[in-house]
Amino acid sequence: xxxxxxxxxxxxxxxxxxxxxxxxxxxxxxxxxxxxxxxxxxxxxxxxxxxxxxxxxxxxxxxxxxxxxxxxxxxxxxxxxxxxxxxxxxxxxxxxxxxxxxxxxxxxxxxxxxxxxxxxxxxxxxxxxxxxxxxxxxxxxxxxxxxxxxxxxxxxxxxxxxxxxxxxxxxxxxxxxxxxxxxxxxxxxxxxxxxxxxxxxxxxxxxxxxxxxxxxxxxxxxxxxxxxxxxxxxxxxxxxxxxxxxxxxxxxxxxxxxxxxxxxxxxxxxxxxxxxxxxxxxxxxxxxxxxxxxxxxxxxxxxxxx
Numbered sequence: 001x002x003x004x005x006x007x008x009x010x011x012x013x014x015x016x017x018x019x020x021x022x023x024x025x026x027x028x029x030x031x032x033x034x035x036x037x038x039x040x041x042x043x044x045x046x047x048x049x050x051x052x053x054x055x056x057x058x059x060x061x062x063x064x065x066x067x068x069x070x071x072x073x074x075x076x077x078x079x080x081x082x083x084x085x086x087x088x089x090x091x092x093x094x095x096x097x098x099x100x101x102x103x104x105x106x107x108x109x110x111x112x113x114x115x116x117x118x119x120x121x122x123x124x125x126x127x128x129x130x131x132x133x134x135x136x137x138x139x140x141x142x143x144x145x146x147x148x149x150x151x152x153x154x155x156x157x158x159x160x161x162x163x164x165x166x167x168x169x170x171x172x173x174x175x176x177x178x179x180x181x182x183x184x185x186x187x188x189x190x191x192x193x194x195x196x197x198x199x200x201x202x203x204x205x206x207x208x209x210x211x212x213x214x215x216x217x218x219x220x221x222x223x224x225x226x227x228x229x230x231x232x233x234x235x236x237x238x239x240x241x242x243x244x245x246x247x248x249x250x251x252x253x254x255x256x257x258x259x260x261x262x263x264x265x266x267x268x269x270x271x272x273x274x275x276x277x278x279x280x281x282x283x284x285x286x287x288x289x290x291x292x293x294x295x296x297x298x299x300x301x302x303x304x305x306x
Contacts, residue, residue, distance in 0.1 A: 020070030164222020217259025225266030
């Protein structure tokens with residue numbers, strides 16, 4: 001069944017055979033693409049193994065090579081302490097490693113989840129002695145320019161990406177402790193979030209420069225919600241994160257970046273107006289199981305969010 005109407009079929013202005021980049025940018029501009037852009041940044045390793053068995057494919061085969069994917073995400077090694085990251089020891093069936101974020105974790109084999117067992121930022125006073133490794137270290141961006149060039153050759157819409165202020169801060173502090181800090185110790189949180197903002201502002205500028213993705217834009221991944229709502233209310237976001245995201249976006253926009261997008265799983269509806277105020281023009285994934293439908297969201301945000 002052809003989804004196009006008779007008018008569409010005879011309209012010579014209707015776009016056909018767009019590249020992934022053209023298709024995605026058209027959708028971002030609320031223009032009609034030739035088909036719906038496909039966004040598949042990654043697959044769970046377990047799914048990939050099952051897919052290979054189902055397809056009777058070799059170990060080198062991957063779904064991203066098999067199915068259309070119009071986008072790609074380009075990210076450097078953004079952790080605070082890349083030189084410290086790596087395997088530490090084995091304890092029975094568990095691996096103990098440093099994740100580079102100021103945290104020692106325990107994980108099992110190729111399991112997805114991990115347990116945090118030690119942190120660098122145990123107490124607020126510890127922040128004074130912590131210095132992040134420079135964001136402009138060349139080793140953080142090994143192969144990134146080449147991946148950007150390959151994405152362009154494939155016609156994909158490549159976005160630069162950085163992590164978010166909230167999620168990266170709680171990797172170092174612990175989410176439970178950070179939420180308590182946000183309610184009880186604004187001075188410490190301001191100092192911590194300023195330090196993290198400095199780091200990611202520089203990571204964003206350097207990633208954009210090395211990938212030359214100014215025309216497509218920057219994604220910020222900052223998971224801050226569950227299926228019932230954000231981990232904190234709009235007032236907390238306005239107090240701590242709105243001015244800092246405005247700063248990052250203003251700096252990147254001055255450098256030439258044209259688009260800014262926000263990622264968070266969960267029900268982020270209560271924060272959408274503030275995300276728009278911060279300067280974001282798109283948000284994903286807007287999970288159907290917990291967020292309002294796309295049509296109501298589009299209407300409620302006055303068409304300001306793609």
